[in-house]
Amino acid sequence: MEKLQQDFNQFPTFIHDMTDQPNRIPQYQYLYETLRQDIIRGVFKAGDLLPSESVLQQQFRLTQPTIRQALSLLVQEGYIRKHQGKGSIVQAIPVGLGVMxxxxxxxxxxxxxxxxxxxxxxxxxxxxxxxxxxxxxxxxxxxxxxxxxxxxxxxxxxxxxxxxxxxxxxxxxxxxxxxxxxxxxxxxxxxxxxxxxxxxxxxxxxxxxxxxxxxxxxxxxxxxxxxxxxxxxxxxxxxxxxxxxxxxxxxxxxxxxxxxxxxxxx
Amino acid sequence: MEKLQQDFNQFPTFIHDMTDQPNRIPQYQYLYETLRQDIIRGVFKAGDLLPSESVLQQQFRLTQPTIRQALSLLVQEGYIRKHQGKGSIVQAIPVGLGVMxxxxxxxxxxxxxxxxxxxxxxxxxxxxxxxxxxxxxxxxxxxxxxxxxxxxxxxxxxxxxxxxxxxxxxxxxxxxxxxxxxxxxxxxxxxxxxxxxxxxxxxxxxxxxxxxxxxxxxxxxxxxxxxxxxxxxxxxxxxxxxxxxxxxxxxxxxxxxxxxxxxxxx
DNA sequence: AAAAGTAGCTTATTATAATAAGTTATTGGT
DNA sequence: ACCAATAACTTATTATAATAAGCTACTTTT
Incomplete structure (x- = not known):
């Protein structure tokens, strides 16, 4: 079965259905890259709140641990900062990993x-x-x-x-x-x-x-x-x-x- | 009304039973600290294989995600390096986080x-x-x-x-x-x-x-x-x-x- | 009007389960 | 003795579910 979802949000029809692909990219990596690009391109600006984990779950049809794995990568790279009870706040200055x-x-x-x-x-x-x-x-x-x-x-x-x-x-x-x-x-x-x-x-x-x-x-x-x-x-x-x-x-x-x-x- | 919960927590007998403690340390942090100390004190030496995730599960009565969360901290700090299918190899030189x-x-x-x-x-x-x-x-x-x-x-x-x-x-x-x-x-x-x-x-x-x-x-x-x-x-x-x-x-x-x-x- | 309480959001932690995929050692056949 | 298949490990990924706990805004009480 393929996931048939209507997907009427700003970004297109992705969903990243790479079923059967040999070089399957993990979902959390794909989500990480997607959000990272969105931050770099300014879809989310510094100070913005990222969509909440539950919203991301629905948008990407993933479960909380997967979402959190992607978000924790973003935290690690300094793109966002998380606050319990508040949300994930987009930070300025996306500095690459160790690449100064x-x-x-x-x-x-x-x-x-x-x-x-x-x-x-x-x-x-x-x-x-x-x-x-x-x-x-x-x-x-x-x-x-x-x-x-x-x-x-x-x-x-x-x-x-x-x-x-x-x-x-x-x-x-x-x-x-x-x-x-x-x-x-x-x-x-x-x-x-x-x-x-x-x-x-x-x-x-x-x-x-x-x-x-x-x-x-x-x-x-x-x-x-x-x-x-x-x-x-x-x-x-x-x-x-x-x-x-x-x-x-x-x-x-x-x-x-x-x-x-x-x-x-x- | 206060939450009347009995708190018959599943983790009964073992280690680190901080039930009711106000400043409860997360299990993964506790495990991380334990393993970190073991590495520093030489219980595990550089080149050694850490106990496998399933062994750690039994020893600490935790589940795989929790174990993996602790191990990923150790990876992040450079204490171990993981190899799929092989195990977690203890590294030399535990360098503190950003503290050069x-x-x-x-x-x-x-x-x-x-x-x-x-x-x-x-x-x-x-x-x-x-x-x-x-x-x-x-x-x-x-x-x-x-x-x-x-x-x-x-x-x-x-x-x-x-x-x-x-x-x-x-x-x-x-x-x-x-x-x-x-x-x-x-x-x-x-x-x-x-x-x-x-x-x-x-x-x-x-x-x-x-x-x-x-x-x-x-x-x-x-x-x-x-x-x-x-x-x-x-x-x-x-x-x-x-x-x-x-x-x-x-x-x-x-x-x-x-x-x-x-x-x-x- | 100010304070206290509370409902409803958020992230955090942890458990359980199934499957995939890489590595190593053993086994069996030649 | 060598080589290939395979069994038995390992970590990796992902889903589902329940509960804890922090934050905000609204409501109620004083």
Whole structure:
């Protein structure tokens, strides 16, 4: 039997009936993505109350535990905040999981900024400095692959992310040569690398570990970030775990934080 | 009319029978704490398999969803890692929630360090530089209290954390003057401040937001951290949320990362 | 008018149950 | 001895149901 429901609410006729699909997405993940998109696209704005759990149950034909599983993901990512007896309140600043977002810090304490002083995404540009190629694991990292299944070769690439043409992030990415067919042929700039991994390769970031350090810029880094050598820069090294437990990748990022700073939630 | 319920609760004999207790701890939290302690105390060691969910069900007389709720907390904190069809594997390095831990980084890539190069806790000492006193919210912070219930006065204190007598963290803490009776009279040094909040005041950290920056040490910071003025230091500002939604507090931390670096999971 | 009570919303916790799907070890056949 | 099928584990997903408890707004009482 298929679910035949009339569905006269604002969003169309979805219901996500993937019966028999081999790569079935869990319902709670689908609901999470749906609500997340709605928040990002502004269907629900900061301060709004999300539909109550019982309303969501009816709308999506799911039961409370499933709804709650989706909502708890949203809580974890900071999209909403729940209050017992009150509801789920949409928060501003949807910050990605561990992926720190940019935020200007030209905020003096007496002039509170407007509700959203987030940078609009259009101002951020990504340049590929080094296109992905295969090589050995770079010795520069403090992490080393824990290789439950050892991989000998890794994709290596370098990106530069700029805000208003000011370079801010200089990032080196190292990914195991696995699960990633045709990576060098993918369109990489001006696009979230994490979205690419998710949509093209089914890899979802599940967490990771990071090591942070303040140091002075050496010559090559200073050149990329357009600062004087000797200026303080942030070194952020991450091991990023995914839903596939034998696939973790690494990021080594240098950031100038004189105009922008790193922000994240925990 | 009051609710006349007999309260012949199903959980009769066993553990953790807090029937009628006003501050009943949820079963999943109790289980989480129990397993967490077992891992910390070494009952389960890194690499071990945790008892399976069905075994835990029998041992604790709980059902699978409850067990899974506790386990998912352990996953979130990095204590275990779950593998479908295999079990829950205990991980090393229980890193506290967002509270970054110290780790030496004198690791060259070719000499892999031993399984645990974590610093033993005994080497870390905490000194109170400024004992808690009441004052207005300091302008130094980028965060400002979102005050759903505005608080006018805050506890302010300064701590210095050293490793082997080398100062590493210089921290300023700002806490709303609420829920914290007798704070100035508490023993504060050489003790986890978070443990104090939890045990004495029932405040459990639930997450937060942080802003990170690399900058050069000015005179007072250089003096506290015993580095030359102008050396790069890390500035880490956090808003720390708790289980009481009207109680968030703030931490402004300066760290020298030349010998040690900040590490955390996300 | 102010306070107390209450009804009706909300999320939170927990139990029970069934099925799916990944992993490992055993078994049986060649 | 090797290999494939399979049995017996494991965690993952989802549904249904009952009860607890926080919040809000309305109603009643004082």
């Amino acid at each position: 977002s940019l935020k200007t810090h030209s905020v003096t304490a007496d002039e509170k900024p407007a509700a959203s002083d987030e940078l609009s995404a259009e101002l951020i540009t990504t340049t590929i400095l080094v296109k992905p190629y295969l090589r050995a694991f770079p010795l520069e990292l403090l992490f080393y692959p824990t290789d439950e299944n050892p991989t000998t070769t890794y994709y290596y690439m370098e990106r530069l992310r700029s805000v208003n043409n000011t370079p801010v992030f200089y990032e080196k990415l190292i990914l195991p040569n696995r699960y990633l067919p045709n990576l060098p042929r993918q369109r990489l700039s001006n696009r979230s690398f994490f979205d690419l991994l998710r949509t093209k390769y089914g890899l979802v970031v599940s967490g990771g570990e990071q090591k942070i350090q303040a140091l002075t810029a050496d010559e090559p880094i200073a050149k990329q970030l357009q600062v004087k050598p000797g200026r303080p820069v942030l070194r952020l090294e991450k091991r990023i775990d995914t839903n596939k437990s034998d696939f973790s990748f690494f990021s080594l990022l240098f950031a100038r934080t004189d105009q922008f700073l790193l922000q994240g939630r925990f | 831990s110290l780790k030496t980084h004198s690791v060259t890539a070719d000499e892999k360090p031993a399984a645990s190069d974590e610093l033993s806790a005994e080497l870390i000492t905490t000194t109170i530089l400024v004992k808690p006193y009441l004052r207005a919210f300091p302008l130094e912070l980028l965060f400002y209290p979102t005050d759903e219930n505005p608080t006018t006065t805050y506890y302010y204190m300064e701590r210095l954390r050293s490793v082997n007598n080398t100062p590493v963290f210089y921290e300023k803490l700002i806490l709303p003057n609420r829920y914290l009776p007798n704070l100035p009279r508490q023993r504060l040094s050489n003790r986890s401040f978070f443990d104090l909040l939890r045990t004495k005041y029932g405040l459990v950290v639930s997450g937060g937001e942080q802003k990170i920056q690399a900058l050069t040490a000015d005179e007072p910071i250089a003096k506290q951290l015993q580095v030359k003025p102008g050396r790069p230091v890390l500035r880490l500002e956090k808003r720390i949320d708790t289980n009481k939604s009207d109680f968030s507090f703030f931490s402004l931390l300066f760290a020298r990362t030349d010998q040690f670096l900040l590490q955390g999971r996300f």
